[in-house]
Amino acid sequence: MILPITLDEYLKRVEVVNREFMNQLNINSKNPDREDMFKLDSAISCLGVRADNDIFYDVLKISSGTDDKIEKRTGNVGINVIYGQENGLNFRKVAPVEKAYDTKGFTSRSPIEILSESGKFYFAVDGNSMSEINFMDAPKWYSNEVNGVKASSILQNELGNLMGTIPLITKEGAGYQTCIYIENEVPCNFCGLESKKKDLIPTDYAEVVKMALDENSNTTVTLTAGNTPTKNRGIEYYSDFVKAIRKVSDNIPIEVEASPPTKQDSYKIIEELLDAGITSYMSNLEVYDKVARKAALPAKSNIPLEDYMKSFDVANSLYLPTYSVLIVGLEDKSSTIDGVEFLARNGVTTVPLPFKPVQGAEYQFRTPTNPAVFAEVSIQAVEIMRDYGVNPSARSSGGCSQCGGCSVECNRDRNFK
Numbered sequence: 405m406i407l408p409i410t411l412d413e414y415l416k417r418v419e420v421v422n423r424e425f426m427n428q429l430n431i432n433s434k435n436p437d438r439e440d441m442f443k444l445d446s447a448i449s450c451l452g453v454r455a456d457n458d459i460f461y462d463v464l465k466i467s468s469g470t471d472d473k474i475e476k477r478t479g480n481v482g483i484n485v486i487y488g489q490e491n492g493l494n495f496r497k498v499a500p501v502e503k504a505y506d507t508k509g510f511t512s513r514s515p516i517e518i519l520s521e522s523g524k525f526y527f528a529v530d531g532n533s534m535s536e537i538n539f540m541d542a543p544k545w546y547s548n549e550v551n552g553v554k555a556s557s558i559l560q561n562e563l564g565n566l567m568g569t570i571p572l573i574t575k576e577g578a579g580y581q582t583c584i585y586i587e588n589e590v591p592c593n594f595c596g597l598e599s600k601k602k603d604l605i606p607t608d609y610a611e612v613v614k615m616a617l618d619e620n621s622n623t624t625v626t627l628t629a630g631n632t633p634t635k636n637r638g639i640e641y642y643s644d645f646v647k648a649i650r651k652v653s654d655n656i657p658i659e660v661e662a663s664p665p666t667k668q669d670s671y672k673i674i675e676e677l678l679d680a681g682i683t684s685y686m687s688n689l690e691v692y693d694k695v696a697r698k699a700a701l702p703a704k705s706n707i708p709l710e711d712y713m714k715s716f717d718v719a720n721s722l723y724l725p726t727y728s729v730l731i732v733g734l735e736d737k738s739s740t741i742d743g744v745e746f747l748a749r750n751g752v753t754t755v756p757l758p759f760k761p762v763q764g765a766e767y768q769f770r771t772p773t774n775p776a777v778f779a780e781v782s783i784q785a786v787e788i789m790r791d792y793g794v795n796p797s798a799r800s801s802g803g804c805s806q807c808g809g810c811s812v813e814c815n816r817d818r819n820f821k
Protein backbone atom coordinates (compact mmCIF):
# COMPACT_ATOMS: atom_id res chain seq x y z
CA MET A 405 0.00 0.00 0.00
CA ILE A 406 1.35 3.46 -0.91
CA LEU A 407 1.12 5.77 2.10
CA PRO A 408 -0.12 9.29 1.35
CA ILE A 409 2.58 11.93 1.52
CA THR A 410 2.09 15.54 2.53
CA LEU A 411 3.41 18.37 0.39
CA ASP A 412 5.83 19.30 3.12
CA GLU A 413 7.24 15.77 3.27
CA TYR A 414 7.50 15.70 -0.49
CA LEU A 415 9.42 18.96 -0.69
CA LYS A 416 11.81 17.81 2.04
CA ARG A 417 12.44 14.66 0.05
CA VAL A 418 13.00 16.67 -3.15
CA GLU A 419 15.57 18.80 -1.35
CA VAL A 420 17.54 15.75 -0.24
CA VAL A 421 17.28 14.07 -3.64
CA ASN A 422 18.35 17.27 -5.42
CA ARG A 423 21.46 17.46 -3.26
CA GLU A 424 22.36 13.91 -4.29
CA PHE A 425 21.65 14.77 -7.95
CA MET A 426 23.98 17.76 -7.77
CA ASN A 427 26.74 15.60 -6.24
CA GLN A 428 26.41 13.20 -9.13
CA LEU A 429 26.42 16.05 -11.63
CA ASN A 430 29.68 17.34 -10.11
CA ILE A 431 29.47 20.91 -11.47
CA ASN A 432 32.44 23.20 -10.97
CA SER A 433 30.38 26.27 -10.13
CA LYS A 434 33.38 28.44 -9.18
CA ASN A 435 35.24 28.10 -12.43
CA PRO A 436 32.86 26.51 -14.94
CA ASP A 437 33.99 25.31 -18.36
CA ARG A 438 31.69 24.55 -21.29
CA GLU A 439 30.81 21.07 -20.03
CA ASP A 440 29.91 22.54 -16.63
CA MET A 441 27.61 24.97 -18.41
CA PHE A 442 25.98 22.05 -20.20
CA LYS A 443 25.49 20.30 -16.86
CA LEU A 444 23.89 23.48 -15.57
CA ASP A 445 21.58 23.48 -18.61
CA SER A 446 20.51 19.95 -17.78
CA ALA A 447 19.96 20.81 -14.11
CA ILE A 448 17.81 23.81 -15.05
CA SER A 449 15.70 21.64 -17.39
CA CYS A 450 15.13 18.96 -14.76
CA LEU A 451 14.98 20.89 -11.48
CA GLY A 452 13.99 24.39 -12.57
CA VAL A 453 15.27 27.52 -10.85
CA ARG A 454 14.49 29.23 -7.57
CA ALA A 455 13.63 32.89 -7.53
CA ASP A 456 11.79 33.28 -4.27
CA ASN A 457 12.24 36.98 -3.77
CA ASP A 458 9.18 38.99 -4.74
CA ILE A 459 11.35 41.62 -6.41
CA PHE A 460 12.65 38.93 -8.71
CA TYR A 461 9.10 37.84 -9.34
CA ASP A 462 8.18 41.29 -10.62
CA VAL A 463 11.29 41.45 -12.77
CA LEU A 464 10.72 37.95 -14.12
CA LYS A 465 7.05 38.53 -14.73
CA ILE A 466 7.54 41.79 -16.56
CA SER A 467 10.57 40.73 -18.54
CA SER A 468 9.45 37.24 -19.48
CA GLY A 469 5.67 37.26 -19.35
CA THR A 470 5.62 34.52 -16.75
CA ASP A 471 1.99 34.01 -15.92
CA ASP A 472 0.81 31.64 -13.22
CA LYS A 473 -2.52 31.24 -14.99
CA ILE A 474 -1.16 29.72 -18.18
CA GLU A 475 -1.72 26.14 -19.10
CA LYS A 476 0.78 23.70 -17.60
CA ARG A 477 0.05 20.48 -19.42
CA THR A 478 3.65 19.54 -20.00
CA GLY A 479 5.11 21.72 -17.30
CA ASN A 480 7.07 23.61 -19.91
CA VAL A 481 6.41 27.04 -18.51
CA GLY A 482 9.03 29.45 -17.34
CA ILE A 483 11.30 32.32 -18.17
CA ASN A 484 12.67 32.82 -21.67
CA VAL A 485 16.41 33.41 -21.42
CA ILE A 486 19.70 33.26 -23.28
CA TYR A 487 22.87 32.51 -21.31
CA GLY A 488 26.34 30.97 -21.42
CA GLN A 489 28.04 33.74 -23.43
CA GLU A 490 30.96 33.89 -20.95
CA ASN A 491 31.95 30.44 -22.20
CA GLY A 492 31.33 31.18 -25.86
CA LEU A 493 27.97 29.41 -25.69
CA ASN A 494 24.57 30.52 -26.86
CA PHE A 495 22.11 28.59 -24.72
CA ARG A 496 18.42 29.29 -25.26
CA LYS A 497 16.20 28.19 -22.44
CA VAL A 498 12.66 28.22 -21.11
CA ALA A 499 13.68 27.85 -17.47
CA PRO A 500 10.96 26.47 -15.18
CA VAL A 501 10.59 28.88 -12.29
CA GLU A 502 8.71 28.43 -9.05
CA LYS A 503 6.33 31.33 -9.50
CA ALA A 504 5.26 30.12 -12.93
CA TYR A 505 3.88 26.96 -11.35
CA ASP A 506 2.74 27.63 -7.85
CA THR A 507 4.59 28.67 -4.73
CA LYS A 508 4.43 25.02 -3.65
CA GLY A 509 6.00 23.58 -6.80
CA PHE A 510 9.05 21.32 -7.00
CA THR A 511 11.15 24.14 -8.42
CA SER A 512 10.98 25.85 -5.02
CA ARG A 513 13.64 23.33 -3.92
CA SER A 514 15.90 23.76 -6.90
CA PRO A 515 19.64 24.00 -6.15
CA ILE A 516 19.89 26.63 -8.91
CA GLU A 517 18.92 30.12 -7.92
CA ILE A 518 18.74 33.48 -9.59
CA LEU A 519 21.06 36.00 -7.97
CA SER A 520 21.13 39.72 -8.55
CA GLU A 521 24.40 41.68 -8.51
CA SER A 522 24.75 45.33 -9.56
CA GLY A 523 21.50 45.28 -11.52
CA LYS A 524 22.39 42.10 -13.42
CA PHE A 525 20.96 38.62 -12.93
CA TYR A 526 22.85 35.33 -12.78
CA PHE A 527 22.19 31.62 -12.55
CA ALA A 528 24.01 30.52 -9.39
CA VAL A 529 24.86 27.21 -7.74
CA ASP A 530 26.12 27.08 -4.15
CA GLY A 531 26.13 30.89 -4.14
CA ASN A 532 28.52 31.01 -7.13
CA SER A 533 27.26 33.00 -10.13
CA MET A 534 27.81 30.76 -13.15
CA SER A 535 26.32 32.77 -15.99
CA GLU A 536 24.64 36.07 -16.61
CA ILE A 537 21.00 35.75 -17.63
CA ASN A 538 19.74 37.70 -20.61
CA PHE A 539 15.99 37.82 -20.29
CA MET A 540 13.96 37.91 -23.47
CA ASP A 541 11.26 40.50 -23.09
CA ALA A 542 7.67 39.36 -23.00
CA PRO A 543 5.96 40.20 -26.27
CA LYS A 544 3.90 43.39 -26.25
CA TRP A 545 0.89 41.52 -27.66
CA TYR A 546 0.71 39.43 -24.45
CA SER A 547 -1.53 42.03 -22.87
CA ASN A 548 -3.93 42.27 -25.85
CA GLU A 549 -7.29 40.53 -25.88
CA VAL A 550 -8.85 38.47 -28.63
CA ASN A 551 -12.48 37.40 -28.43
CA GLY A 552 -12.51 38.50 -24.78
CA VAL A 553 -9.52 36.32 -23.88
CA LYS A 554 -5.98 37.42 -22.99
CA ALA A 555 -3.79 36.71 -26.01
CA SER A 556 -1.16 35.02 -23.79
CA SER A 557 -3.81 32.48 -22.78
CA ILE A 558 -4.40 31.57 -26.41
CA LEU A 559 -0.79 31.17 -27.53
CA GLN A 560 2.28 31.24 -25.28
CA ASN A 561 5.57 32.56 -26.51
CA GLU A 562 8.43 30.13 -25.92
CA LEU A 563 11.61 31.55 -27.44
CA GLY A 564 9.66 32.78 -30.44
CA ASN A 565 7.58 29.64 -30.88
CA LEU A 566 3.90 30.17 -30.13
CA MET A 567 2.50 27.16 -28.35
CA GLY A 568 -1.24 26.72 -28.01
CA THR A 569 -3.86 24.14 -27.13
CA ILE A 570 -6.84 24.09 -29.48
CA PRO A 571 -10.39 23.40 -28.31
CA LEU A 572 -11.86 20.07 -29.33
CA ILE A 573 -15.21 18.37 -29.65
CA THR A 574 -15.24 15.90 -26.78
CA LYS A 575 -17.71 13.93 -24.72
CA GLU A 576 -18.49 17.17 -22.92
CA GLY A 577 -19.43 18.91 -26.15
CA ALA A 578 -17.86 21.37 -28.58
CA GLY A 579 -15.13 23.84 -27.68
CA TYR A 580 -13.41 22.13 -24.75
CA GLN A 581 -9.80 22.00 -23.78
CA THR A 582 -9.62 18.51 -22.40
CA CYS A 583 -8.70 14.95 -23.25
CA ILE A 584 -10.77 11.79 -23.41
CA TYR A 585 -8.33 10.10 -21.03
CA ILE A 586 -8.91 12.83 -18.45
CA GLU A 587 -12.67 12.57 -18.94
CA ASN A 588 -12.45 8.79 -18.49
CA GLU A 589 -10.23 9.26 -15.45
CA VAL A 590 -7.18 7.53 -16.88
CA PRO A 591 -4.96 10.47 -17.86
CA CYS A 592 -1.27 10.06 -18.48
CA ASN A 593 0.31 10.11 -15.04
CA PHE A 594 2.57 13.08 -15.81
CA CYS A 595 -0.23 15.23 -17.28
CA GLY A 596 -1.54 18.31 -15.50
CA LEU A 597 -3.93 19.51 -18.23
CA GLU A 598 -6.96 21.26 -16.79
CA SER A 599 -10.27 20.49 -18.48
CA LYS A 600 -12.11 23.67 -19.29
CA LYS A 601 -14.50 25.30 -21.70
CA LYS A 602 -12.61 27.11 -24.42
CA ASP A 603 -14.83 29.10 -26.74
CA LEU A 604 -12.16 30.02 -29.24
CA ILE A 605 -12.33 29.65 -32.98
CA PRO A 606 -9.55 29.24 -35.57
CA THR A 607 -9.49 32.93 -36.50
CA ASP A 608 -8.79 33.83 -32.84
CA TYR A 609 -5.53 31.89 -33.05
CA ALA A 610 -4.76 33.48 -36.42
CA GLU A 611 -5.31 36.94 -34.96
CA VAL A 612 -2.76 36.28 -32.21
CA VAL A 613 -0.29 34.93 -34.76
CA LYS A 614 -0.74 38.09 -36.85
CA MET A 615 0.01 40.28 -33.81
CA ALA A 616 3.08 38.20 -32.99
CA LEU A 617 4.37 38.35 -36.56
CA ASP A 618 3.94 42.12 -36.66
CA GLU A 619 6.24 42.28 -33.63
CA ASN A 620 8.67 39.52 -34.54
CA SER A 621 8.93 38.07 -38.03
CA ASN A 622 10.96 35.15 -36.65
CA THR A 623 7.90 33.48 -35.15
CA THR A 624 6.80 29.84 -35.42
CA VAL A 625 3.69 28.00 -34.20
CA THR A 626 2.91 24.67 -32.54
CA LEU A 627 -0.68 23.56 -32.06
CA THR A 628 -1.55 20.77 -29.70
CA ALA A 629 -4.54 19.35 -27.79
CA GLY A 630 -5.71 16.30 -25.86
CA ASN A 631 -7.30 13.26 -27.47
CA THR A 632 -10.93 12.81 -28.46
CA PRO A 633 -13.21 9.75 -28.42
CA THR A 634 -13.35 9.88 -32.23
CA LYS A 635 -11.74 7.27 -34.46
CA ASN A 636 -8.76 9.47 -35.30
CA ARG A 637 -8.19 10.74 -31.75
CA GLY A 638 -8.62 14.44 -32.51
CA ILE A 639 -5.99 15.08 -35.18
CA GLU A 640 -8.84 15.63 -37.63
CA TYR A 641 -9.69 18.93 -35.86
CA TYR A 642 -6.43 20.76 -36.52
CA SER A 643 -6.69 21.60 -40.22
CA ASP A 644 -9.19 24.47 -39.79
CA PHE A 645 -6.83 26.13 -37.28
CA VAL A 646 -3.84 25.60 -39.57
CA LYS A 647 -5.74 27.02 -42.56
CA ALA A 648 -6.74 30.13 -40.59
CA ILE A 649 -3.13 30.75 -39.54
CA ARG A 650 -1.85 30.09 -43.03
CA LYS A 651 -4.18 32.84 -44.27
CA VAL A 652 -2.26 35.44 -42.23
CA SER A 653 1.17 34.22 -43.35
CA ASP A 654 2.42 32.25 -46.36
CA ASN A 655 5.65 31.21 -44.75
CA ILE A 656 5.30 30.92 -40.97
CA PRO A 657 6.34 27.40 -39.85
CA ILE A 658 3.31 25.59 -38.35
CA GLU A 659 3.70 22.36 -36.45
CA VAL A 660 0.95 20.02 -35.30
CA GLU A 661 1.70 17.97 -32.19
CA ALA A 662 -1.01 15.31 -31.86
CA SER A 663 -1.69 11.65 -31.32
CA PRO A 664 -1.55 9.76 -34.62
CA PRO A 665 -4.61 8.95 -36.69
CA THR A 666 -5.48 5.30 -37.25
CA LYS A 667 -3.25 3.45 -39.67
CA GLN A 668 -6.03 3.28 -42.29
CA ASP A 669 -6.67 7.05 -42.24
CA SER A 670 -3.05 8.15 -41.90
CA TYR A 671 -2.51 9.16 -45.50
CA LYS A 672 -5.79 11.06 -45.86
CA ILE A 673 -5.32 13.02 -42.63
CA ILE A 674 -1.63 13.86 -42.87
CA GLU A 675 -2.11 14.92 -46.49
CA GLU A 676 -5.04 17.11 -45.43
CA LEU A 677 -2.82 18.77 -42.80
CA LEU A 678 -0.07 19.28 -45.34
CA ASP A 679 -2.54 20.89 -47.74
CA ALA A 680 -3.77 23.10 -44.90
CA GLY A 681 -0.21 24.31 -44.42
CA ILE A 682 1.69 22.41 -41.72
CA THR A 683 5.47 22.32 -42.02
CA SER A 684 6.27 19.64 -39.44
CA TYR A 685 4.50 16.81 -37.62
CA MET A 686 5.08 15.74 -34.04
CA SER A 687 3.52 12.72 -32.34
CA ASN A 688 4.83 11.73 -28.95
CA LEU A 689 5.57 8.16 -27.93
CA GLU A 690 6.50 9.61 -24.50
CA VAL A 691 7.93 6.30 -23.22
CA TYR A 692 9.46 3.51 -25.32
CA ASP A 693 9.55 0.45 -23.08
CA LYS A 694 6.19 -1.36 -23.22
CA VAL A 695 5.82 -2.02 -19.48
CA ALA A 696 6.95 1.45 -18.39
CA ARG A 697 4.69 2.92 -21.07
CA LYS A 698 1.64 1.13 -19.71
CA ALA A 699 2.49 2.32 -16.19
CA ALA A 700 2.95 5.98 -17.14
CA LEU A 701 0.28 6.18 -19.85
CA PRO A 702 -2.44 3.74 -18.79
CA ALA A 703 -4.83 4.66 -21.61
CA LYS A 704 -2.69 6.43 -24.19
CA SER A 705 -0.44 3.36 -24.36
CA ASN A 706 -3.33 1.54 -26.07
CA ILE A 707 -2.62 3.50 -29.23
CA PRO A 708 -0.78 0.92 -31.34
CA LEU A 709 2.87 1.68 -32.10
CA GLU A 710 2.02 0.86 -35.74
CA ASP A 711 -0.29 3.87 -35.89
CA TYR A 712 2.56 6.17 -34.82
CA MET A 713 4.97 4.62 -37.27
CA LYS A 714 2.51 4.69 -40.16
CA SER A 715 1.85 8.39 -39.58
CA PHE A 716 5.62 9.09 -39.44
CA ASP A 717 6.13 7.08 -42.65
CA VAL A 718 3.42 9.03 -44.41
CA ALA A 719 4.70 12.38 -43.15
CA ASN A 720 8.28 11.52 -44.14
CA SER A 721 7.11 10.42 -47.59
CA LEU A 722 5.51 13.86 -47.95
CA TYR A 723 8.81 15.50 -46.89
CA LEU A 724 7.42 16.70 -43.57
CA PRO A 725 10.01 16.65 -40.76
CA THR A 726 8.82 14.31 -38.00
CA TYR A 727 9.43 14.47 -34.24
CA SER A 728 8.55 12.52 -31.12
CA VAL A 729 9.04 13.27 -27.43
CA LEU A 730 10.60 10.66 -25.16
CA ILE A 731 10.39 11.52 -21.48
CA VAL A 732 13.60 10.80 -19.60
CA GLY A 733 13.03 9.54 -16.07
CA LEU A 734 9.97 7.33 -16.58
CA GLU A 735 11.89 4.30 -17.82
CA ASP A 736 15.39 2.92 -17.69
CA LYS A 737 17.82 5.19 -19.55
CA SER A 738 18.84 2.32 -21.85
CA SER A 739 15.19 2.00 -22.99
CA THR A 740 15.06 5.70 -23.80
CA ILE A 741 18.24 5.33 -25.84
CA ASP A 742 16.73 2.31 -27.63
CA GLY A 743 13.70 4.49 -28.38
CA VAL A 744 15.87 7.26 -29.82
CA GLU A 745 17.65 4.73 -32.02
CA PHE A 746 14.35 3.15 -33.14
CA LEU A 747 12.88 6.53 -34.04
CA ALA A 748 16.05 7.74 -35.79
CA ARG A 749 16.17 4.55 -37.86
CA ASN A 750 12.68 5.44 -39.03
CA GLY A 751 13.61 9.02 -39.92
CA VAL A 752 12.12 10.58 -36.76
CA THR A 753 13.92 13.11 -34.57
CA THR A 754 13.56 12.57 -30.82
CA VAL A 755 12.94 15.43 -28.42
CA PRO A 756 14.20 14.11 -25.06
CA LEU A 757 12.34 15.90 -22.26
CA PRO A 758 12.85 15.43 -18.53
CA PHE A 759 9.89 14.23 -16.50
CA LYS A 760 8.59 17.12 -14.35
CA PRO A 761 6.27 16.64 -11.37
CA VAL A 762 3.57 19.19 -12.23
CA GLN A 763 0.80 19.92 -9.77
CA GLY A 764 -2.46 18.13 -10.43
CA ALA A 765 -0.79 15.18 -12.16
CA GLU A 766 -0.90 11.66 -10.72
CA TYR A 767 2.91 11.81 -10.52
CA GLN A 768 2.96 15.22 -8.80
CA PHE A 769 4.81 13.77 -5.81
CA ARG A 770 7.42 11.88 -7.81
CA THR A 771 10.93 13.27 -7.63
CA PRO A 772 12.23 15.13 -10.71
CA THR A 773 14.53 13.57 -13.30
CA ASN A 774 18.18 13.18 -12.36
CA PRO A 775 20.03 15.85 -14.42
CA ALA A 776 23.17 13.68 -14.66
CA VAL A 777 21.08 10.99 -16.36
CA PHE A 778 19.27 13.54 -18.50
CA ALA A 779 22.57 15.03 -19.69
CA GLU A 780 23.99 11.59 -20.47
CA VAL A 781 20.90 10.44 -22.39
CA SER A 782 20.67 13.72 -24.30
CA ILE A 783 24.34 13.61 -25.38
CA GLN A 784 23.91 10.04 -26.61
CA ALA A 785 20.66 10.97 -28.32
CA VAL A 786 22.38 13.77 -30.25
CA GLU A 787 25.13 11.38 -31.39
CA ILE A 788 22.61 8.74 -32.51
CA MET A 789 20.53 11.30 -34.38
CA ARG A 790 23.61 12.70 -36.12
CA ASP A 791 24.63 9.14 -37.11
CA TYR A 792 21.23 8.59 -38.71
CA GLY A 793 21.14 12.02 -40.32
CA VAL A 794 18.07 13.23 -38.42
CA ASN A 795 19.05 16.68 -37.35
CA PRO A 796 18.20 17.49 -33.71
CA SER A 797 18.44 21.27 -34.03
CA ALA A 798 17.78 22.55 -37.56
CA ARG A 799 15.58 25.61 -37.17
CA SER A 800 14.05 25.43 -40.63
CA SER A 801 10.91 23.54 -39.67
CA GLY A 802 10.44 25.62 -36.52
CA GLY A 803 7.93 24.72 -33.84
CA CYS A 804 8.23 23.19 -30.42
CA SER A 805 10.53 20.45 -31.68
CA GLN A 806 13.12 22.96 -32.84
CA CYS A 807 12.82 25.44 -29.99
CA GLY A 808 14.81 23.31 -27.55
CA GLY A 809 13.91 25.56 -24.64
CA CYS A 810 12.62 22.75 -22.40
CA SER A 811 15.28 20.23 -23.30
CA VAL A 812 19.04 20.28 -23.86
CA GLU A 813 19.66 18.40 -27.10
CA CYS A 814 19.30 21.51 -29.27
CA ASN A 815 21.75 23.51 -27.11
CA ARG A 816 24.12 20.54 -27.24
CA ASP A 817 23.83 20.09 -30.99
CA ARG A 818 24.19 23.79 -31.80
CA ASN A 819 27.06 24.49 -29.41
CA PHE A 820 29.15 21.30 -29.31
CA LYS A 821 29.93 20.30 -32.89
Ligand code: SF4
Binds near residue numbers: 583584585597
Ligand atom coordinates in the same frame (compact mmCIF):
# COMPACT_ATOMS: atom_id res chain seq x y z
S1 SF4 B 1 -2.89 12.24 -24.09
FE1 SF4 B 1 -2.09 12.16 -21.99
S2 SF4 B 1 -0.64 13.90 -21.88
FE2 SF4 B 1 -1.95 14.26 -23.65
S3 SF4 B 1 -3.61 15.56 -22.85
FE3 SF4 B 1 -4.31 13.41 -22.76
S4 SF4 B 1 -3.85 12.74 -20.70
FE4 SF4 B 1 -2.65 14.61 -21.07
